Amino acid sequence: MTTSIPCVDLKSATSSVSDSGIAKQLDEALSSHGFCYIRGHGISGAQMSRIFEANRTFHQLPQNDKEAIAVNAFHRGYIGKGASQTVTSSVAIATHPNRSESFMMMQSVSPDHVRWGSAVFGPNQWPESLGTHFRTQCCNYFKAMQALADELTQRLAVALGLKADAFSHCFTEPTVFLRLLRYPGASTADHRNEFGSAPHTDHGFLTLVAQDCTSGLQVQDANGNWIPLPPVRDALVLNVADMLSVISGGRWPSSPHRVVLNRDERYSTAFFYDPNFDAMIQPKVPPTTIAPTETPIHYGQYLMARFAQNYRYRSEAE
Helix, strand or coil: CCCCCCEEECCCCCCCCCCHHHHHHHHHHHHHHCEEEEECCCCCHHHHHHHHHHHHHHHCCCHHHHHCCECCCCCCEEECCCCECCCCCCCCCCCCCCCCEEEEEECCCCCCCCCCCECCECCCCCCHHHHHHHHHHHHHHHHHHHHHHHHHHHHHHHHCCCCCCCCHHHCCCEEEEEEEEEECCCCCCCCCCCCCEEEECCCCCEEEEEECCCCCEEEECCCCCEEECCCCCCCEEEEECHHHHHHCCCCCCCCCEEECCCCCCEEEEEEEEEEECCCEECCCCCCCCCCCCCCCEEHHHHHHHHHHHHEHHHHHHC
């Protein structure tokens, strides 16, 4: 029997962030697998279409155009084929680089920011050949998704039995990523241990994924079985990342997940909504799997340590 991942409608009942019915559904879904689908999220079909148009348009560019904006020291730009390898996975040892390429943008940072020029605080990069249209498409989607993520941050606090604003102090200047991904179609020459994205957990607070019509995303359950998350019309995939799992006291797992290759190429759009760089992360509810004495985690340090291990461009810069 195949296990399916539940779908939560955010706009059922009263639809306020303190809606107890939605809170219960989110808690039950995330307690099981750390994953669920969400509907009623407010991202229109037109917005989805435009970001996937942008995704495909970018990846159809000549390789030289993409490499002209190769990912910079601030994790922004083009991440090429084989440029990442998930060596920090607690699930399996990655023997091959990830079979994907992507465009990465983050929140806008002003040059007068106190951290400008360090860590992830630097300029975004944009392909000149696509003009302003591509940038507008990405920024509009980014803005809509950030509003949704802010709402979810409040809903998730309520789902843990806290006040809606319980996490607000950690998101006064959130760390936000928008990644436009392309996974190639598999060939008979591919090694069986090659993945679009090898088994891993996400490093931040929450992730929201929009998928095209091609399957590939899978989540691992507590018994080690891989459960497919096929595309669901008008739904986004929501998953718990490492920092939210800590905040929940382990009640919601940051579950390992992967992307397997199939015959067709696959496009997805991943939105990562994470705490302030200097946020100190610790359980906000009684821990279930995390020791109460565990030292608080500095999110920014945790993030940069993961990047240093998993991305080739960072090791080559050292």
